[in-house]
Amino acid sequence: MKGNLFRRFFLLVLFFALSIQYAQAETVQIKAIAKVSYESSGLFSSKPPKGTEDKAISMAKDSAWKKYVSGFSDEKRNSYDIVKNSILSRLDDFIIGYRVLDAVINKDSKTLTVQIRVEIDDSAVQSKIYKTTAKGSEAEILFTWVFVTRAQDSVKKYQDRITTMSKSENGNSATEKTSIDDSSVAMSDQSSSTRKKSTGGSVVSKRDKVTWVKLSSKEINSEMTRALVNAGYEAIEYGDVQSEEECGGRSKTVEQIQDEFVAETDLSSKTTKGIKKTSKKCDIKYTAIGTLDIMKQNIDPVTGLIDVYVSVTAKVYDTSKRFAKTIGSVGPVQFHGLGPEEPIARNNALSKAAKNAAKSIINQLRAR
Structure with a gap:
């Protein structure tokens, strides 16, 4: 009992020490x-x-x-x-x-x-870049986004299917010899056989089947808002855009889009087109669509803390014209977070991923 309490106390102390490091990240x-x-x-x-x-x-x-x-x-x-x-x-x-x-x-x-x-x-340094490079007209440029945070709910692994084939061939040969001398005739038979065998086959591997569950996207929403506002853009969450009747009253809601992201590997072209069309109707210049995928947790071998990885992927579109075009992308790139409990480690990883995704998007817009 005392040993378990000591171990938990040690992990908490170590976590707070790491938290200070993260705060200075x-x-x-x-x-x-x-x-x-x-x-x-x-x-x-x-x-x-x-x-x-x-x-x-x-x-x-x-x-x-x-x-x-x-x-x-x-x-x-x-x-x-x-x-x-x-x-x-x-x-x-x-x-x-x-x-x-x-x-x-x-x-x-x-x-x-x-x-x-x-x-x-x-x-x-980042703040200086944002504020100084922001053009006066950018205060009126609208930027919206729709992100889904999803976690692996289950992973079904398949064994390799192995097929083995073999082929055998047999052959026989015979030789007859005759010997004649002055007084008699002698005959003898000799025979031999050969066997040939060839083998082959194939191995078929099937990728793991992953099912996802939807989680809150508050981390990426907060970081996107903060980064865009600091950079001089008008940040509007896609839910506010879609709810406007003249913009996208009949298009899919954020919740429906997120549900599709969870059920499928990626959004259908119809859904993606609907998001772009809704943004254009409301004069949104830039639209970002992406995911934050939370992978299965592990135990960090050095600290003994829980280690969670988050993979972030996103695309940024210019939706100001008739045909939207891709002007930037993020990842896929992974970030990890540590913590004494899974929720804390997950939140640390999500915070890192969200900050870096928002920063990368802003830097790409600035470089245009």
Whole structure:
């Protein structure tokens, strides 16, 4: 009993420690090194003069920033280039802090090498990109979306079907020999047989049959709203669009669309066309359709916590014209979350997936 209580207490402490890490997930930590040359501060001194270390740290921070930017997606990099000069002129506003890990003075070569770890506020960078690159007219651009969050309810696995075939062939041969001498005739028979066998076959594999159950999509709805509003768009959930009589009074509701997503692997072309048509009737410029698929839970071998993966997939359409066209997509890409209980791990994974999906969509719109 005490052992179980101790284990649960340990898992809770570990989870809260990880939760703090997740809360800081919008920051990025990067290591960087810089080397500077210096002149001796005095005739009998080999120490670097005052300000040398500050110069090295400044160079290391610049190097860390370049590493950070190199990790941007193409869409985010295109958006960043628009605000690059503005950010670099106030770089310290986006660097939360740094720590000197090592400083080495080489008296022979008169150089100072500094290694630091820099913590960058990725949320502030993203917000700067959104606000600065938002065009004045974008405040009137409408964006709607319909997402379904579904979880694996059951997975039916099939064994491989193996078919084996064989073929046998038999053959006989006979030889008759005759021997004649001066006084008698002798005859003998010799026979031989051969057997040939060939085998073959096939293996037929059948993919797993997965059934889904619908869950709340509040995480993706909240993240989409937040990201779009911060980027200067008018965010309208599809349910509000569809409920307008002049837009889509007779089209499928969000609940009906989500039910179809759960029953089938994907939406029918008729349903997808109906969503696009409804958006166009209400002057919605951009429409996103996608899923967040919650996979079966596992136990993390390192922490012992429950580990849940979420796979997110989405497409973004320009529905402002007669024929809607695809202008962006997300995934499929997976995110995972940990927690002492399955609901907590699931919510952590959903939060990550929703944030990254919304961020990816905005960056792709900015790059157009």
